Amino acid sequence: MSVINYANRVIDFKIVYYGPGLAGKTANLQYIHRCLPNANRGNMISLATGDDRTIYFDFLPVSALTVRGFQTRFQLYTVPGQVQYNATRRLVLRGADGLVFVADSQFERLRENVESLRNLEANLREYESTLDEIPYVLQYNKRDLPNLAPVTYLEFVLNRRATRVPFFEASAVEGQGVFDTLNTVSRMALANEFGGKREKRDEAS
Amino acid sequence: MKPHSTVIQQQDSTRIHEILTHFLGDSGAAEALLIDRGGQLLAMEGVAQALDAVSISALAAAAFSSTAAMARLLGEPEFSVLFHEGTKRSIHVSTVDEEAILLAIFDERTTVGMVRLFAGEASRAVGAVLGEARARPKPQGEFAAPLNEAESRPAWTPPS
Numbered sequence: 001m002s003v004i005n006y007a008n009r010v011i012d013f014k015i016v017y018y019g020p021g022l023a024g025k026t027a028n029l030q031y032i033h034r035c036l037p038n039a040n041r042g043n044m045i046s047l048a049t050g051d052d053r054t055i056y057f058d059f060l061p062v063s064a065l066t067v068r069g070f071q072t073r074f075q076l077y078t079v080p081g082q083v084q085y086n087a088t089r090r091l092v093l094r095g096a097d098g099l100v101f102v103a104d105s106q107f108e109r110l111r112e113n114v115e116s117l118r119n120l121e122a123n124l125r126e127y128e129s130t131l132d133e134i135p136y137v138l139q140y141n142k143r144d145l146p147n148l149a150p151v152t153y154l155e156f157v158l159n160r161r162a163t164r165v166p167f168f169e170a171s172a173v174e175g176q177g178v179f180d181t182l183n184t185v186s187r188m189a190l191a192n193e194f195g196g197k198r199e200k201r202d203e204a205s
Numbered sequence: 206m207k208p209h210s211t212v213i214q215q216q217d218s219t220r221i222h223e224i225l226t227h228f229l230g231d232s233g234a235a236e237a238l239l240i241d242r243g244g245q246l247l248a249m250e251g252v253a254q255a256l257d258a259v260s261i262s263a264l265a266a267a268a269f270s271s272t273a274a275m276a277r278l279l280g281e282p283e284f285s286v287l288f289h290e291g292t293k294r295s296i297h298v299s300t301v302d303e304e305a306i307l308l309a310i311f312d313e314r315t316t317v318g319m320v321r322l323f324a325g326e327a328s329r330a331v332g333a334v335l336g337e338a339r340a341r342p343k344p345q346g347e348f349a350a351p352l353n354e355a356e357s358r359p360a361w362t363p364p365s
Contacts, residue, residue, distance in 0.1 A: 002210045003245045007218030064360035068347040091270040095243020179363035195351030
């Protein structure tokens with residue numbers, strides 16, 4: 001849920017990176033944190049287990065453009081991908097203004113991707129919401145690894161709603177596709193706030 | 206959770222500032238943060254520059270949501286207060302309404318009882334302001350027209 005504050009002329013948005021365990025959600029935030037100058041980002045917080053698996057969430061606040069006199073800021077969250085952490089996934093999802101579904105492109109992870117996307121839809125239903133109401137994009141991550149499912153196949157499996165959403169091929173560890181993903185989902189969230197109209201969703205890259 | 210905005214107008218901000226200032230004066234707490242349950246910071250008072258208020262807000266909202274989930278497992282609607290006691294500074298978090306929480310940071314100059322007493326009063330007052338703000342239609346003005354091309358440009362440039 002965005003917060004528009006006229007007193008300090010700031011708009012805050014919440015973007016949630018969702019997806020199965022080890023798909024690269026944390027890697028996205030780590031790359032963004034590494035690349036942005038201190039002036040454009042805050043501290044990154046990771047609530048992780050001893051072996052660096054996300055147990056609750058990662059959090060990274062970043063500042064963006066000034067639009068019509070309002071400084072825009074985006075708070076980036078990841079959810080824990082592991083199946084058993086659904087209660088915390090649902091909590092992190094609360095108030096999201098934009099979603100990135102980070103899919104693992106490897107053939108052997110297709111089932112986990114599908115289950116995680118279904119889980120996202122189920123958790124949105126708990127908040128009486130759907131993917132049609134929240135700006136979201138797909139990221140096909142780990143394109144640098146072997147045994148990849150073709151993008152056309154991933155699209156066939158994961159991007160089959162009535163309106164296709166933008167998708168990006170990525171290798172989050174190396175940074176490929178990370179900023180394209182972030183720029184697009186943030187622009188969609190921003191567009192949602194202005195003019196009362198949702199940005200067209202079928203302009204996939 | 207249909208995406209909608211909380212719009213805090215200048216007059217809301219002024220009233221919240223007054224309520225939180227009174228709260229700090231009455232309770233003896235040092236800092237107060239008004240936080241939306243999704244983790245967004247709505248307002249703050251008395252906050253020292255060194256405090257990472259944005260991160261505290263995200264973490265406090267998450268912690269409060271977790272305790273609410275635990276409460277439901279016990280058949281309680283919610284635990285209305287969350288208290289973390291430190292050696293020098295402590296944190297008290299309490300419910301404002303279904304959408305917001307109030308966090309107070311205090312030290313040995315006051316007690317959790319004092320903070321709790323006045324947090325309830327401040328929460329009711331600030332909840333009324335937020336209720337009015339949410340009930341108001343979103344102002345048009347700057348938000349009436351769709352984004353133009355320049356406003357839609359990428360916000361961040363990846364390193365080359």
